[in-house]
Amino acid sequence: MRRVFVDDLRPGMRVGRSIVDAAGRVLLTAGTVLKPRYIQYLRQRGIAAVDILDDLAPDVVPPDVVSPQTRMALTAEIRNLGEDLRQELNRTGARSLRRWADRSLGPLRSAVAAVVDEIVSNPQALLHMQEIRLHDEYTWGHSVDVCILSTLMGTSLGYDVARLRELAMGAVLHDIGKVTIPESILKKPGPLTEEETAEMRQHTVRGFEILRQSEGISLPAAHVAYQHHERWSGGGYPRGLRGEEILEFARVVAVADVYDAMTADRVYRKGYSPERALRNLREVVSDWFEPRMLQALVDNIAVYPVGSLVELNTGEVAVVVSVRKGAAERPRVRIVEDASGRRPERPRELDLERYPGLAIVRSLRDVENQADAGQQASPGGA
Ligand SMILES: [Fe+2]
Structure with missing residues (x-):
């Protein structure tokens, strides 16, 4: 599963985990295939991210600190x-x-x-x-x-x-x-x-x-x-x-x-x-x-959260598969795109703790983020 922000959702994506609002009501059940009006509905209900089941990382489950x-x-x-x-x-x-x-x-x-x-x-x-x-x-x-x-x-x-x-x-x-x-x-x-x-x-x-x-x-x-x-x-x-x-x-x-x-x-x-x-x-x-x-x-933040996409210093794109406390900057990753942007035949997994030459250069959400957050004031004021 990958956690995808509502703005990045596309029709046809499959919901990996039921989406529940703050009052405990189920908005969409696991397995639902998204339609444009569902995405609109989620946005209206204030849901910002959804766990999506796709073929990049179908077996990866973002863990919760609290259920x-x-x-x-x-x-x-x-x-x-x-x-x-x-x-x-x-x-x-x-x-x-x-x-x-x-x-x-x-x-x-x-x-x-x-x-x-x-x-x-x-x-x-x-x-x-x-x-x-x-x-x-x-x-x-x-x-x-x-x-x-x-x-x-x-x-x-x-x-x-x-x-x-x-x-x-x-x-x-x-x-x-x-x-x-x-x-x-x-x-x-x-x-x-x-x-x-x-x-x-x-x-x-x-x-x-x-x-x-x-x-x-x-x-x-x-x-x-x-x-x-x-x-x-x-x-x-x-x-x-x-x-x-x-x-x-x-x-x-x-x-x-x-x-x-x-x-x-x-x-x-x-x-x-x-x-x-x-x-x-x-x-x-x-x-x-x-x-x-x-x-x-x-010490308590997964700087690269499980299920998120990152770019490596090799130019490859990977999805984060697991993270160990105390080694948050060197998670286990699965390569989903090679340096020329192609999807590998068989995805390779690497434990970055064991490959000191490899490193994450950025979290891919920031790429799109800089474009639209660039001119906004910095957050955290009030
Ligand atoms: Fe306050």
Whole structure:
């Protein structure tokens, strides 16, 4: 199977794995042959990538860090909690959130625990490619991805299960303050004005206020909402803290948040490949993050995800077949195109760990990406 972005889908391709939306509804079952209107439908439903069964790699299955069911359950819980909170705020103002917290936090905590348990029981797992989501589901899908990624990072930092759960709660709630931001600002397609930016930045303070008065959220977890836009080198918001003035959980989530924003598809551009996003983090904005946290991220990302296409230094094109944790840049690959662009008679597989002369020069998604993302502003701002 290969994971193909919706924009790259073509009629006639066969769905390799059933496509399910965030509410658990099956949109297309495995085996369905795509038609133009199905592709249109997937795009409307906000699905950004589909696992396609083709003859390049019919036996290759992109592995999941967390099962789709568990991921979906958490997405549903955080969305319910957010919508419930929005209504409660409209009803009572911020005076009493007690009832909201009693109602909503328990189910969220169970869903978070399930995610943490799966990650802990699968220590070799790398994050391959995130679930894709549409722009207006951005906040909740993003919250879940940031939760999963932060938890993975926490395992590399040596956290025990109790600490991972606390981190994961903070991470999934990091943007909860956005329920107080008007939709006109949240979904504005163009750049924000100065006042709008100031309002948007309030999501940190308000998120902290909401969580601080919620029983059952630890203070360090609540601080993730407050501090996830602070930067290691200073210059972040809302308070311009720096270095160890920022609590550790917030330093973890800050990295996961920016990485996920870079790799997510948005209305105005396709997400960066993991390779390009990691390069950006290391070269362009590295002083935003504590080096230890950046390393914890790098350790958990499949820079060339299973099922993706890459170009080798020989000019050949290959599909990634498997990746070992600790050797993410040297996966096992299957050659699907020779240097002159021809399909080989019998596809050859190479374990790049055993061929030091061979290397991946680029991930092929970036080739098309540069053309349409080139003039866009760099992602990861708000
Ligand atoms: Fe945020």
